[in-house]
Amino acid sequence: MLARHLLDIRLNHAQQKATVHAEQVSEALHELVEEGRLPEEALDQLRVEIDWLQYKQNFREPVVISPIYDAPPADSNGNGLRLKLPAEMRIDVRRIEPPTIKQEVQRGLLRKEQSETTSENYRIPLEEYRPFRKSIAWDFNALYWRFFTQWENWTGKGYEKALPGGISDAHHPLAVADSVADFWTLLKDLDTRKQLPPEIFFLEIGVGTGTRAGMWLNAFRELDAKRGTQYYPRLRVLLGDYSLATLDSSLPAVREHGALCSFLVLDALHPLKTLSFLKEKIMHIHTTNVYDNLPDQEFVRYQGRLYSVETRAYVPLGDVRRIGAASGVPVERFRKIVEQVADSGPDYFAGHARGMTFWQQTWNAMMLEDRIVAVDSLKESPFPDGLDEKLLLDIIANVKGDVRFHVSSGALESFMKTLPLLHPRGYFQVQDIFVRDFGDYRRAFRGPGKMDGSIVNWVNGALLKGVAERSGYNVHFTPFHYRKGATTSVLYATRKIEGK
Numbered sequence: 001m002l003a004r005h006l007l008d009i010r011l012n013h014a015q016q017k018a019t020v021h022a023e024q025v026s027e028a029l030h031e032l033v034e035e036g037r038l039p040e041e042a043l044d045q046l047r048v049e050i051d052w053l054q055y056k057q058n059f060r061e062p063v064v065i066s067p068i069y070d071a072p073p074a075d076s077n078g079n080g081l082r083l084k085l086p087a088e089m090r091i092d093v094r095r096i097e098p099p100t101i102k103q104e105v106q107r108g109l110l111r112k113e114q115s116e117t118t119s120e121n122y123r124i125p126l127e128e129y130r131p132f133r134k135s136i137a138w139d140f141n142a143l144y145w146r147f148f149t150q151w152e153n154w155t156g157k158g159y160e161k162a163l164p165g166g167i168s169d170a171h172h173p174l175a176v177a178d179s180v181a182d183f184w185t186l187l188k189d190l191d192t193r194k195q196l197p198p199e200i201f202f203l204e205i206g207v208g209t210g211t212r213a214g215m216w217l218n219a220f221r222e223l224d225a226k227r228g229t230q231y232y233p234r235l236r237v238l239l240g241d242y243s244l245a246t247l248d249s250s251l252p253a254v255r256e257h258g259a260l261c262s263f264l265v266l267d268a269l270h271p272l273k274t275l276s277f278l279k280e281k282i283m284h285i286h287t288t289n290v291y292d293n294l295p296d297q298e299f300v301r302y303q304g305r306l307y308s309v310e311t312r313a314y315v316p317l318g319d320v321r322r323i324g325a326a327s328g329v330p331v332e333r334f335r336k337i338v339e340q341v342a343d344s345g346p347d348y349f350a351g352h353a354r355g356m357t358f359w360q361q362t363w364n365a366m367m368l369e370d371r372i373v374a375v376d377s378l379k380e381s382p383f384p385d386g387l388d389e390k391l392l393l394d395i396i397a398n399v400k401g402d403v404r405f406h407v408s409s410g411a412l413e414s415f416m417k418t419l420p421l422l423h424p425r426g427y428f429q430v431q432d433i434f435v436r437d438f439g440d441y442r443r444a445f446r447g448p449g450k451m452d453g454s455i456v457n458w459v460n461g462a463l464l465k466g467v468a469e470r471s472g473y474n475v476h477f478t479p480f481h482y483r484k485g486a487t488t489s490v491l492y493a494t495r496k497i498e499g500k
C-alpha cells in the first residue's frame, strides 16, 4: 500500500460550479502511481494548479503538463518522450468531472509517448518553443483583423457579438458622455489659463468600427455648441489602427466629422514611430479593448527564482487529418501551409471556401504547450522592450509566495511608446480588462482565450503602473461602472508634475 504524499496543489479559482477538488486530484494521482502509470517521485515533484477557464474557446487541453528546467534543455524542442520532472500540471476543472480526472491526467501524461501513426493525441508543432509574444498564434490574431470582414461574412457574425452583452463597452453612451465632459473641462481650464494650443489633438488607437469615435465627436460637438466654446473646430482627430480593413470600415461612423479626422495605419506597439512629430502635443489619447489583444507572455517566480514560460503552438494529429481531408492538405505539408496562410491570408488557397475552412478550422484546433525555463540560464533575454529582470523583480518584490503571471509585453511596449506623445496636461485613457494586483493571478484564469479569430488576454495593469510610475507618470484605475457586472476598468495616465 502506497504511503500518502502531501501534494503541492493550488486552487486558482472560486467557482462554485466546479465538481473536481484538490482531494480528488490527489486521489487520482495516487491511484495512477499504484497502477504503475506514474512514477512515485511525481507526487513530490508535480506542482498542481487547479484552474477554471472561463473562455470556452482557448488554447489548452483539460490537463497540461509543463516541464520546469533550471537550465535550457539540450534538445531545443524539449520534446522528450518521458515525463520530465519537476513539472507543473495545470488542470481545467471546467472541463473535467470527478470520473474523468484519471483518464484526462493520463491523456496529459501519455500524449507524447505514442508514435505519430498510432495516436490521435500526437501533436504537430507549428513552431519551436519561444516566449508566447513571438508565437504564430499572434500572426493569426493579426490575420483576423486584416481579413475580419471575410471572417464575419463567412460566419455571419460580427465580432462584437462575441463580447459579454454582445456590445463593446467602448460604445456605452454614458461612458462616452462622461469622457467628453471630462475632456471639455480640461480644455476649459487650459483656455482660462491661456494655455490651450490652437490645434487640439485627440488620438484613438484601435478604432474597430469607429462607433466610439463617431459617438464621442457627436457628443463633443453638442456640448461645445451648448457651452459656446468653439473648441470643436480646433479638434484634430487621429484614428489609428494597423488594419486597413478596420480603418476603411470605420469611415462611415465619423463621416459627419470628416474634416477633422485623419486615418493612420499605426502599430499600437509603437505609436511614437508614426507620430513622433506630435511628441508632447496630444491632449487626449484613448484606447478600448486593444491592450487585451496585444502580444503577451508569462513568467513564473518559484521560490524567489524567475522562470520564463516558453510556449509552442501545435495542432493535434487527429485535427490535422480532419482539416487536411476538408481542405486537401496532407499531414506532411500542414505546418508549411499554416505558415503560408498566416502570412498571406485565406486566399493562399485557390478556392475561397477552402481557404476559409482551413483558416478557421486550424485556428479552432490550435493549442499551446509550455515549458518553464529559469531566466538566469537563458542566453537570449526573454524580456520585451522596456523591461529587464531587475525591474521586474523590483516591481514584484512585495508579492508574496510563488506566482505565475502575464507580462503583457505588447501592452507595456505600447503604453511606454504612447505616453511621450502626451501634452504635459494631457491624459491617456485605456479601457480594458486589467489585473491590478499580482495576487489576482492566483484567483482566476487571465487568458489567453480565443474570441472569434482573435486572442484575448487580461492586461497586467499592476506592471504597467509599476513601470510607468518609475518613468515619471501617474497611473490610476477606476472601475467601469456603466454596465452591471462589467470586469472592465479604466486606466488613467498623466505626467507627474515636477515638485508634486
Ligand SMILES: C[S@@+](CC[C@H](N)C(=O)[O-])C[C@H]1O[C@@H](n2cnc3c(N)ncnc32)[C@H](O)[C@@H]1O
Residues within 6 Å of the ligand: 145, 168, 169, 170, 205, 206, 207, 208, 209, 240, 241, 242, 243, 246, 266, 267, 268, 269, 287, 288, 289, 290, 293, 294
Ligand atoms: C477588439 S477590437 C476593439 C475595437 C474598438 N476599440 C472597440 O472597443 O470596439 C481591437 C482593435 O485593435 C486593432 N489592433 C489590434 N492590434 C493592433 C496593433 N498592434 N496595432 C494597431 N491596431 C491594433 C484591431 O485591428 C481592432 O480594430
